Structures are given as C-alpha cells and as structure tokens.
Amino acid sequence: MVALTDPDLLFPSEAHSRSLARNLYAGIKALPIVSPHGHTDPRWYAQNEPFPDPAQLLIVPDHYIFRMLFSQGVRLEDLGVPTLDGAPVESDGRMIWRRFAEHYYLFRGTPTRLWLDHVLAHLFGIEEPLNAETADRHYDTIATLLQWENFRPRALFERFNIEVIATTEGALDDLKWHKMIRESGWEGRVVTTYRPDAVVDPDFEGFSTNLDRLGEITGCDTGNWAGYLDAHRQRRAFFKSFGATATDHGHPTAETANLSDAAAQELFNRIRHGSEDERERKLFRAQMLTEMAKMSRDDGLVLQIHPGSWRNHSPGIFQKFGRDKGFDIPTRTDYVTALKPLLDCVGLERDLSIIVFTLDESSYARELAPLAGVYPALRLGPAWWFHDSPEGMRRFREMTTETAGFYNTVGFNDDTRAFPSIPARHDIARRVDCAFLARLVCEHRLREDEAHELAKDLAYTLAKKAYRL
C-alpha cells in the first residue's frame, strides 16, 4: 500500500478512455507552470531562506487542513494556530504533525489528501502512507530535507518548472520583497497583483486610516473623490512596474454600480466622513468595481472578481484567532443582476479582460457561462476554493463548456499560499482536464487532434493569454 500517486491518478478506469487520457496527459505534463493568481509570500523568493519545520510549512497555515481537524474536535490551539491575544498555543512542530497524522484519515476523498500525498511522494520521496505510526519518521525526513540547499524557495521554484508566479499584495504594500527579488539578479519571474480591498471596502479594518496612508504614499488628496481615484491609478502603475498584470477584488457579493460622477463623489464624501450607512458601504464597494474596470480599460490590468464568501462566519473564532481560519462560507451569489451596471459600462469592450469566479456552482450553467459566452470583456475563472477539486473541476467543465466553450475560460489558478503543493495542484487540474477531454473524444464529441491542442491550451496557453503574462 502506497501513497496516492499512481501514474493513472484521476483517469477513467475504462481502458480506451484511460489510454486516451494518458496520451493527452503525456503531451502536457512537462509544460511549465503558469501561476497567474496565488498567495505565496514574495519574501520567500526574496530572502531564499530555508522553510520552517514541516508543521509550520504544511499544517499551520493551511486552512483546508485545520478546518477539517477542528470540525472533528481538534482544538486550533493544539494545531499551533496563533491566538490574537498571544495566549500560548502548541509550538512543537512534531506534536502538531502527529496530531495531523492521527487524523489524516479524515481527508479521504478530499483534494487535500491528493495534494499532500503528491507532495510527500514527489517532493519528499515518501511513499509510505501517513498515519500515527509513520508520523515521526516522515516528520524527520521532511525536516531534514527542508534544511538542504535544494529545498530552498528558489531551488524549488526552479525544480517546479514555474515559468511565472503572481503573488497578491495590498494597495499599501511597498513591494519591498518584489524589489529585492528584482535586485537580486535571480531570474525567477515573480510578479505582484494589485488587491485594494483595504482601501475599497469601508468595512475593512482601519479603512479610514488606510485611506490616509494611501494619500501619503501617493501624494494624492484622498480626501476627495478625484484624488482618491488618482491614488489608485498611481498605485496600479506602481504595481505594474513590479510586473503586475492583474488586480483582484474579494467582495461579499458580485454587486456593481455605475453612478454618475456627481453621485459617486457625494457617496465618497459621506464614506470619507464616516457618515454613511450599511447600504452606502455596499454601494461604494459596488461602484468601486466599476471604477476599477474603467481603470483596467485604460491601463490594461486584468480585473479579477472573487465574490460570495461570507468571511469569518463564527464570531467566536474571529475574536480569538482572527481572519482566515477556515470559517469563510460560500453564499448564494447572483451575477446577472449584480454585474449589469458594470457590464452596461464596459462589458462590450474587446480589449478589457474581467475574470469572474464563483463559490456558487448553481451559477455556472445558469448565469456565468451564458454571460461569458457573449460579453467580450468577460472570462470565467477556474473552479475556485472549495470547488478546486476533482469533482469540482469536472462539474466546472461539464456545466460551462457547452455554453461558454473552452476559450472563454482562463486555465488553472492554484490560488494557494502552500508553495510546496503548487505542482500537485497543477498536476491534478491537468489530469482532470485530460480525463474530461478523453471523455469527449471517446464519445466522438471532439477529435483527438483537437483534444491535444486543448489540453495544452487549458494547461498553459490560456492562462498566459488571459492574464497577459
């Protein structure tokens, strides 16, 4: 019994389809990784220091992992998740690793299991399944390897065959790590992404101070609407100078607005003076998506919208541990009504690229594929977050392709902060797509030569093109 790293992983069991899937995959498995959207830390590439212990690298920062353990009664403290008030939590990496290993069976049937088995086998050479008995042995292996020179970030980046990776930074970030990467002379291509939530969302912690700071950094007067917009323009240009080709926006809904300039100005004034109400905060976020789209039309940055997550659903957890603790829950999300103001404004632009994501799969066939299948400015982001999984990716293809085709989609995003899992994630996406294409060929819905071309497009070409990388 070995880890789940069979060469036929995720391929159909019927012989003919399997053979086709293998062929398609053989043609693309060695393609470089294009990672146009993710959350790895640019500091790693800048400083190129060894990664910390196995638990700090693989368990503690991974909300997929600790949310599942927490759902089955393991305390976050016992997994080393830091508390906001500094109350002590488990700091012994080995203990955390053991707890994880004991509960690894919980992940059966989940993508986390596939990613981790892939990482253990392909990165650390560990084929023996992880469980309570093997925990210590595997911990030692990984800990040792992480000290090696060829397990440092840049070495892994190269070994992973990453052609380009995008990180995501807030609007106020000084991009110093990106500067350091650039100045280091290292040739790995790491670009940033402009993520202005903290200066766009009035509900964001410290919003008002953030706007002051935005004014200071840019020299623009963020006390008025025109100056505030100019500040965005400046920051976007600054981010572009560090390779950014995209912006990213995480909003509770996909709502957009297209106010007159006067109305937008008045709304901004109320927001800026803190005299707005909940409805106006919503409206401001909605308006800002359209403003960002208009700026994208001008400066060519691709606009990404990641809507529909109810962040920090449990106040108990939020108060004790803060953000990003696995308590972000998808909600039903409307696109047809919500995106209309933005689409009325810029949806027919042929040189603008807006990539929309969803956590609500019911919108794939009903809303997103029909919208992306007609508006030139719109593209569909890949299956996202909870749906970044074999079944989720399969449903994405089955529910979007017939209306939007393949060419209104944008390839794969790993969207991860778990650097070691990047090859696993891309590999799984490639396999799922090859399996899907193999089915189309077997059912004579696609010719084999077309499937080969598509396999490459889905694995590589579309991401480069859609993200202008």
Add this chain to the structure above:
Amino acid sequence: MVALTDPDLLFPSEAHSRSLARNLYAGIKALPIVSPHGHTDPRWYAQNEPFPDPAQLLIVPDHYIFRMLFSQGVRLEDLGVPTLDGAPVESDGRMIWRRFAEHYYLFRGTPTRLWLDHVLAHLFGIEEPLNAETADRHYDTIATLLQWENFRPRALFERFNIEVIATTEGALDDLKWHKMIRESGWEGRVVTTYRPDAVVDPDFEGFSTNLDRLGEITGCDTGNWAGYLDAHRQRRAFFKSFGATATDHGHPTAETANLSDAAAQELFNRIRHGSEDERERKLFRAQMLTEMAKMSRDDGLVLQIHPGSWRNHSPGIFQKFGRDKGFDIPTRTDYVTALKPLLDCVGLERDLSIIVFTLDESSYARELAPLAGVYPALRLGPAWWFHDSPEGMRRFREMTTETAGFYNTVGFNDDTRAFPSIPARHDIARRVDCAFLARLVCEHRLREDEAHELAKDLAYTLAKKAYRL
C-alpha cells in the same frame, strides 16, 4: 480526421453499455420527427423557395453562433447581423462564412459544433472539418446544393422524415403562410402555436396598440376585461383552425396569480389606461397565465410556460441590433411559490396539460420534478435552450427521472429556427436518451425490454401524446 459523425456519437465508451446504447438507438433512429415546439418560418413551407446563401441560412440567424464569436471579439456587423438603423453590415455571405470558419474551433465541446458537423456531413455530404482553409470549398458546396430542387424546404421536410412540425406565431398574426400551405395541397403537416406575449405583457413594445389591433381583428371590445378575454378565445379558436394544439408563453418569471374577477377587471382597466405601475404589470402577466390555463381547460390547447430569461441584457446591443441577439441570460427561477395560484386553480385537472420549462437547472430535482410528480395538470418540458445539449439533457434525466419518472416528461423539443439542424438536434437527443437508458440497464435499474419501449416513448410517443398531435 473527419467531422464528428461517428455512428457511436454520444454513446458511452465501455463496451457493454455502448453495445446496449447502439441497440436501443437502432430501434428508434428511423422514427419520424415530431417537432411540437419551434420557430421555423412557415413562409418557407408555403413558398417553397430555395434557401438563401450558406451564411444567411446557417450563421446570421443563429444566436448560438454569433454570441460565441462576439464573446471572442468578432463584431456583429462583420457577421452580417443587421442594425436597427440600417447602418451597413457585412453582406457578403462568403466573407461571413470565412469569419465563422476561422473561429469554428471556439465551438469545441458545444452542441453547436455537434449540430453543425451533423448538418455538414449528413445534409451536405461534407466530412472534411471546417476551418479557415476549407471554408471556401465548403461554402461553394453548400451554395450549390441549396439551389437544387431537392434542397428546397418541402423536399427537406420530407427527407427529414418530419411527421409534424409546430411553428410559433404571435396573437395578431394572420396565419397567411399557414393558409397558403393548407391551400397548396402539400401534405406536410405544419401547425401553428398561439404565442400572445405581445398582447399579454404590458412591457411589450406597442402593447396598447397591439390591444387595439386585437380588438379590430376579433371584433371584440378590448377596452374591457371581458371583451379582452373573448378576443383571446377567438384567436385561440382561429389558431386551432390552423392546427394549433398548444399555446406558448415567454415570461420573465413563472409568477402566476388568481385574482377575483372584479380585481382582474380593475387591474386590466388600469393597464389599459396606462396608469399602472411595475408591480401591476407583473401582476397582470401573472394573472394572464392563469387565464390562459383556464381557457386551455376549456379548449384543450396545451399550455407551455418558458420563464426565466432576462431578455436583452445589454442595452447597448439592444439599441443597436434589437431583440434576440444572444443577450438573453437565464435567471434564478422559483416555481413552488410562483405557480401556486395557477395550480390552486387548475393544477388538479386531469384533462389539462401545462408544460413547464426552465433555464435554472437547480429547480429540476428540487421543484419541478416534485411538482410534476404529483400535479396531474403538470408536465416537464425537455432541457431548454442553453441546456439543450448532451450534458444538459443528461442532467435533466438524472435530476428529474427519480421523482417525476419518464412519463411526466414530454419528449424532445428542437425549439429552433435553424431548419437544417432539426434532424441533428433530434438525433442528438435520441442518442443521449439511449445512452442514459443503457446506463440504467447496465446498472440493472431497468430491464432491456423496458428500455426499448422507453426509447421509443422518449423519441416519439410522448411528444405526440403530450402535445395532442
């Protein structure tokens, strides 16, 4: 490499299921086509003139096609789509055809691709894939054939083995083409369908004038509620005299109402005097569905409800090009609450037949199958529009059969204005159903003899019975 017309198209690749699917299909592939709902032009059958050039026949009127090309940056003008103000558009069929051929790869994985390859191969004998290089050659072949006597509408009707086809006409239509067909002595069975949206929906262009016209045509006083209803009754009878067995209603939602006669009368008066508000326009549409259902109870016409499309989503396109330009987007649609007033009124009738469609697949298993699985007056229309596709039809069966069975569904609708594609569409529906039945047999959920009987019912019998044809 040839077109996608393998004899095993859409059948599963596993040998036993494939063999079963083949057997089932062999038993039904030659059955006549019953097309109980569609949008072909009765003028074609009446005048029996040659079809226009390949582009005008196959590209320009097909919103599936031009929406996809538009989504990838091709201008509608360059595809020959006429502008409202008469601004010039491409008129050279060959140029339009070339543009289409260059972009034909965009349709990989879509039903349009399957339909078109089917048409090219089976109707025009073209096996060589369509692309930029073959475009001219194929254009010439098609253009030549379209001039032949045996490619005229009636000849194709007969070659297609169409037993009966329904067209759809507005309430004010004089049905002159239907009259001409009848008087021509030609034996092809072409019936009309009563589609009164223009005199039922206060938001329809020219609604008030339409009602005046309805009064003139019928001699009823459409200035009052009773006269207005009588006018409908007269027109329904007139349509019946031209073979209509059904009415059809395209509403933004499935909302119905069941007002008292006094309230309905008052509502009509407000609508008729243009003093109503948005809420009342909605209520009027809702009430009219119930009125139509009551008339159907009396005159036996089958009632079809096609709700949930947000028509003309882009005002820019609507202003420039008008209706039906690929910008109709599905919306989330409720049936359980919306249909209740109508069902409370006539849902238990055993001789009434109401066929409901949806663009919101999330309603299949949750709402529509449970409703149709108990209300005698209710039947489920087939997978519609964006869902009229292999994956869409498969999901329809998987999500409705276990609760509604097969016998609360009504067979296939091609619902198309693309006459040459009718055999392709029916063929694909038959293949998908045979593949689904084969799976049930292989999993021992259905006996083979039953599957044969069902294959015939789904391909032929149910449509005739449900539509009373």
Add this chain to the structure above:
Amino acid sequence: MVALTDPDLLFPSEAHSRSLARNLYAGIKALPIVSPHGHTDPRWYAQNEPFPDPAQLLIVPDHYIFRMLFSQGVRLEDLGVPTLDGAPVESDGRMIWRRFAEHYYLFRGTPTRLWLDHVLAHLFGIEEPLNAETADRHYDTIATLLQWENFRPRALFERFNIEVIATTEGALDDLKWHKMIRESGWEGRVVTTYRPDAVVDPDFEGFSTNLDRLGEITGCDTGNWAGYLDAHRQRRAFFKSFGATATDHGHPTAETANLSDAAAQELFNRIRHGSEDERERKLFRAQMLTEMAKMSRDDGLVLQIHPGSWRNHSPGIFQKFGRDKGFDIPTRTDYVTALKPLLDCVGLERDLSIIVFTLDESSYARELAPLAGVYPALRLGPAWWFHDSPEGMRRFREMTTETAGFYNTVGFNDDTRAFPSIPARHDIARRVDCAFLARLVCEHRLREDEAHELAKDLAYTLAKKAYRL
C-alpha cells in the same frame, strides 16, 4: 425477464470498477441494519399482529406511490386513500393493487421501483415482473405470506437483521407502545425520537391546546416561558427513558434565532396569548431550534433538523385528504444565514451533535459541506426524501465529500414508514456507496484498504456513532 434484483444492481458496468464494487459490497452486505431515523409504527412491534392486506401494507400508506399515480390521473379515492370527511373510497385491496400494477411502468427509473422489486423478490420470492397480468397472482402470494407467523413484525425485524430502529413520536405521545415492547420481554431494540413540532410550531393544528396538554402531562406551567422549557426538558427525559438518543424538527426553513431570555419570554407570552403575527411565529420556531440545541448540549440528545418542505402545497388535497398526501414540495433553503444564530450559540461545542438535512441539493457543496467541514457541532444527514435515490445519493457524495469528508456525514437513514422496504433501502444505499468508493479507488484517489474501512463506516459505524446508539 425478471425483477430488478441482479447481484450487480447499481454497480458500474466497467469490469474493474464493478469487481471492486462487488468486493466492497461483499464485505458489508451482511452487516446489521442500524436505522436511526424513521417512521415505522411502534404498535407493530408491540402487538406483533399480522400486517394487513398487500395494498394496505404496500400501497395506501406510501406517498411516493400514490403521488406518482395521481400525477398521471388516477384518483386518490381509487387507491384507498381515506378522505377526511369519511366519504367512501376504494376498500378492496385487490382492486387497489390491480390499479397500482397497471401503472407500475410509471415508476421506471425511480427508487420506488427498485425498492418494490427488491421487496417482491427478496421478501415474497416474486421474480416475475408486476403488471396488469400478474397483479392478481402476486397479490395472492403476498396476502398468503402475510398471514404466516414468520411474516409478523417481530419475525421480520429479526429476519431483516435490524440491530436497532428508531421511531418518531410527538411530544405529547404516551409512548405506550414502546412501554409495551419493553414489557413484552422481546429483545428487538426499538427506540423513540422526540419530535415536538406540535408544541413548538404556532402554526401547527391545535397548538394552544397542545401546550395546555403539555402542561398537564408534565405538571409544568406551560403558561410561562420557564415552565414551557421545563416541560420540554421533562418530556425529553421521558423519551430518553424509552431509548431516545435524538430529537427531530421539521421546520419550513432552517431559520434559527438567539434571543435574550427576556425577549424570548416576551415572545412566548405573545404566542401563548395568540396575539402574535406571522413574523413572530417564524421567530418563535427559529428560537426554539436554538433552545432545543441548548437542551441537547445538556442532555446529550442528537438534534436533527429537516427543513425546507412546503407542506400541503395543494389546499384542495389538504382539505379533502389531510396531511402527508404527496403534496410536500421542496423549496430553496438557505443555511449560511439561517443557522448562524444557533451556530454562534453552540456551533463550536465538541460534544453536541446537530444533524442537518436538505431538500435543496444546491446547498450541498455551497453551504452544507463548508459548514459541516468546520463547525464541530454540525454533521450532514444523508440524501433525504426525493434525493434518497441512486442519483441523489451519488450527488450527495460527489458534492459533499471533497469539502466535508466522509466523517462529517452520519451514514444512512431509511426515514420510512414502509417497514417491508427497509432492507431494500439500506441495501441500495450500501450499493451506491460501494460504487462511489470503487470509483475513487479506480481513479487512485483512495486506497482499496481504506475503501473497505469506509464501506463499513458508511453502512454501519457512522450511524451508530453519530446517533449515539
């Protein structure tokens, strides 16, 4: 041609997956049945009298069956469904059975067909398909067998290898049949479940009288909030003394509330005096779910929430035939907002178990799996009601496993009042799970040894554990 009882029923047709599914199933098919939630009548086990005639046993009480026949024009009266006013209905079991047999083809592709063929074959030894011609013969066979000693309830209970079964009783029930079972010395384990809808839902028939009665039974003053809660506590303890390990709550929505004690008390007073409005009735139901959860935290009873059914959708049927006549229709159901007050209150408890069900499959991947995959108090009930079917159960696994894993689910519920069908229902669930696991193994997403362990967990262990049986 025989009934649908092939040994490979519901297994995939591809040889390798089929062989794996067979192996997995072989390891669990003989496991005892654990039935933690259902609606069989405890009187059967108490009195152990012969079951009535075949129609009264298998047709008349089964809403899956009569709803389908009704949808195709068969009158409920002709199926022996009793009227509220005592108007005569068909009383001849043979006639009812014949009508059913004539229409048995309607159930092709439905779970009812699978269950009934299973019952006919495995329980009554009938392999010949049921139809108009065989109806009488099969009726006689069944009628005869039902008179035999070894077809009485207790004998079947034992033959079915039921380890434990839970019935469901209202809060005011005296549990006399459970008492009688206990006193009889029979060793079959039959436990009750606390279902307090009639004293929790102000819209329930006789709500006020029910509360008076609750006061009488418990000696608590149900005229005030504290006394009312105490009465619940007493009844819960009483139910526990008859083996109850769970409560069950059927609400129109999943809405919960967490009012201050003062606000709850005031709300109760208004409700108790009948001076509340619709909004307050809703709020009271919402509050009571949270109260029940708090009591569960104290007394350890598992809380089940079955929301989202629009009961008695047709007033015509409700007035003539009453409740549970097949007119309960699923509605779109929100969980993320609705459950938040309850989860804020008790969702992080590790010793509390709340099992949530849904009739809205769109919530599986979007809401329920993400919630159950992080809140320790939350578990997912199996595919319910209309979704308790092969396709429904498959979709449940495909849409919940990747986010919630297998271990946040609770095994199978038969949820039935159709006692003879219990082995069929569990058998089908086991087969579907084995087929799903086989697919995971074939795609190398799970090791075979793990699949064997999971097959047992899903068929047996999880139900015992989750329901504390």
